[in-house]
Amino acid sequence: MSSKSIVLNITDLERTYGEGGHFLTVLKGANLQICAGEMVALVAPSGTGKSTLLHSAGLLERPSGGDVHINSKPTREMKDSDRTALRRSSIGFVYQFHHLLPEFSAAENLMVPQMVAGVPKTVAKTRALELLTYMRLDHRADHRPSELSGGEQQRVAIARAVANAPSLLLADEPTGNLDPETSDHVFGMLYELVRKSGLSALIATHNHELAGKMDRAVTLDGGKISDLKL
Ligand code: ADP
Numbered sequence: 001m002s003s004k005s006i007v008l009n010i011t012d013l014e015r016t017y018g019e020g021g022h023f024l025t026v027l028k029g030a031n032l033q034i035c036a037g038e039m040v041a042l043v044a045p046s047g048t049g050k051s052t053l054l055h056s057a058g059l060l061e062r063p064s065g066g067d068v069h070i071n072s073k074p075t076r077e078m079k080d081s082d083r084t085a086l087r088r089s090s091i092g093f094v095y096q097f098h099h100l101l102p103e104f105s106a107a108e109n110l111m112v113p114q115m116v117a118g119v120p121k122t123v124a125k126t127r128a129l130e131l132l133t134y135m136r137l138d139h140r141a142d143h144r145p146s147e148l149s150g151g152e153q154q155r156v157a158i159a160r161a162v163a164n165a166p167s168l169l170l171a172d173e174p175t176g177n178l179d180p181e182t183s184d185h186v187f188g189m190l191y192e193l194v195r196k197s198g199l200s201a202l203i204a205t206h207n208h209e210l211a212g213k214m215d216r217a218v219t220l221d222g223g224k225i226s227d228l229k230l
């Protein structure tokens with residue numbers, strides 16, 4: 001094991017869905033460690049549990065067994081309010097569909113999570129505009145999501161995910177909904193942002209070429225994680 005600190009440590013993770021008769025165990029003892037600054041691709045067929053794993057890692061849902069350690073903190077037994085606080089301060093999440101707030105502008109979508117975390121409005125606005133400029137979207141700051149293209153929406157969603165300077169970025173097929181050319185462009189910006197900021201990242205993708213640009217790739221099979229040679 002490297003001497004670098006481990007940002008995400010998933011240990012013996014289990015997740016069973018269903019109550020009352022119908023049970024489906026999706027994760028059956030999954031293990032994964034991601035070090036500071038490491039970028040890992042999660043490549044596996046649909047239905048194998050990628051979203052389940054990412055939602056558990058992102059503290060969006062509680063696993064049935066095992067644990068998720070964020071910066072060495074075990075989280076499964078934490079109370080909801082502590083999990084929420086840790087998620088807000090340490091984790092950024094990008095969905096396949098942008099999940100931006102439709103009634104707010106691009107800039108406001110980046111300001112909201114900062115203000116929820118206690119950042120004053122003027123500071124949040126400055127940071128929002130910096131991030132949008134970095135994503136080459138400063139000219140779209142006042143546009144609502146419906147006035148943006150699919151690629152632009154995802155670039156705003158990526159900027160929003162890092163607005164609170166998390167240590168871990170989780171992305172669930174972030175370019176899966178885009179045409180190949182736009183996908184390459186958006187992924188390129190995501191890649192550059194992760195590398196420049198020294199974030200750790202776990203990114204689910206079906207695109208082997210994109211996966212090949214990351215430090216390593218893992219797959220999910222039978223509810224367990226294993227290394228994947230691309
Ligand atoms: P992937 O993201 O790799 O396509 P998912 O994690 O979305 O896989 O789903 C894994 C399996 O768990 C699928 O069979 C799916 O139908 C099932 N599943 C996902 N979410 C739920 C849920 N909330 N309730 C019941 N089954 C679910």
Ligand code: MG
Nearest residue numbers: 050051052172
């Ligand atoms: Mg999925």
